[in-house]
Amino acid sequence: MKRILFVETKLYLREWPALVFTLALPLALLLVIGSLPTMSKPSPEFGGERFVDTQLPTTMVLLALATVAFTVLPGALATYREQGVLRRMSTTPVHPGRLLVVQLLINLAVGTLAAVLLIVAAKLVHGSPLPGNLLGFVLVFLLGTAALLALGLVVASVARTGRSAPGIGSAVMFPLLFVAGMWLPREVMPDALRTVSDYSVVGPFVQALRDTWSGQPPQLMSLLVMTAGLAVFTGLAIRLFRWE
Numbered sequence: 001m002k003r004i005l006f007v008e009t010k011l012y013l014r015e016w017p018a019l020v021f022t023l024a025l026p027l028a029l030l031l032v033i034g035s036l037p038t039m040s041k042p043s044p045e046f047g048g049e050r051f052v053d054t055q056l057p058t059t060m061v062l063l064a065l066a067t068v069a070f071t072v073l074p075g076a077l078a079t080y081r082e083q084g085v086l087r088r089m090s091t092t093p094v095h096p097g098r099l100l101v102v103q104l105l106i107n108l109a110v111g112t113l114a115a116v117l118l119i120v121a122a123k124l125v126h127g128s129p130l131p132g133n134l135l136g137f138v139l140v141f142l143l144g145t146a147a148l149l150a151l152g153l154v155v156a157s158v159a160r161t162g163r164s165a166p167g168i169g170s171a172v173m174f175p176l177l178f179v180a181g182m183w184l185p186r187e188v189m190p191d192a193l194r195t196v197s198d199y200s201v202v203g204p205f206v207q208a209l210r211d212t213w214s215g216q217p218p219q220l221m222s223l224l225v226m227t228a229g230l231a232v233f234t235g236l237a238i239r240l241f242r243w244e
Contacts, residue, residue: 031121039051039052039056054128057118068110068152069107071170073107074156074159074165077100082161147226147229156241204226
């Protein structure tokens with residue numbers, strides 16, 4: 001497992017444009033959007049908080065994780081399947097499941113790095129507070145990230161080629177980002193759209209991140225929806241995933 005982790009990490013770092021994009025895009029958006037005057041004023045719609053305090057940083061965290069889960073991870077696994085790497089590994093003592101685990105660990109590490117960079121940048125540049133309920137934030141982050149990566153495995157399962165995987169992933173990612181509040185904050189969504197957001201996994205994920213960032217415990221319903229999503233997506237990935 002250590003050898004596979006070392007090799008896959010080297011291969012991942014060789015594809016540095018994808019890594020830079022994953023880390024730099026959310027960070028750039030955080031810095032640019034957060035610099036707008038309207039973003040740094042307290043708003044009654046957000047409970048008297050500034051948009052840059054919790055709304056913008058948590059949305060950018062979701063963007064980074066979604067990029068990893070829906071484009072990077074499916075692209076790598078679909079390419080390995082297309083090239084016969086997974087099939088050849090299945091005939092050796094090194095089961096391809098180990099490669100799958102390593103890919104999940106690497107992408108989790110990249111997503112975590114992106115989140116740390118965003119938290120630090122929000123604090124240093126915009127004066128945003130650090131997560132007030134740090135333990136709760138970490139637990140929510142891990143649960144939500146696991147659900148997103150499981151859905152990313154479903155995308156990898158249905159993608160026939162490495163080239164098609166990012167396209168399928170993007171078709172999943174952008175609607176989820178919309179209902180999560182990327183372009184229209186959840187607080188100002190119409191009731192019907194807000195209901196969709198509340199049960200979309202990503203909506204409760206963002207809400208739970210904001211709650212714990214503000215020092216509050218996550219809402220039970222948010223945790224239940226994320227847990228249900230993780231279970232459903234994991235089950236689908238197990239059922240649909242093929243090594244060849």
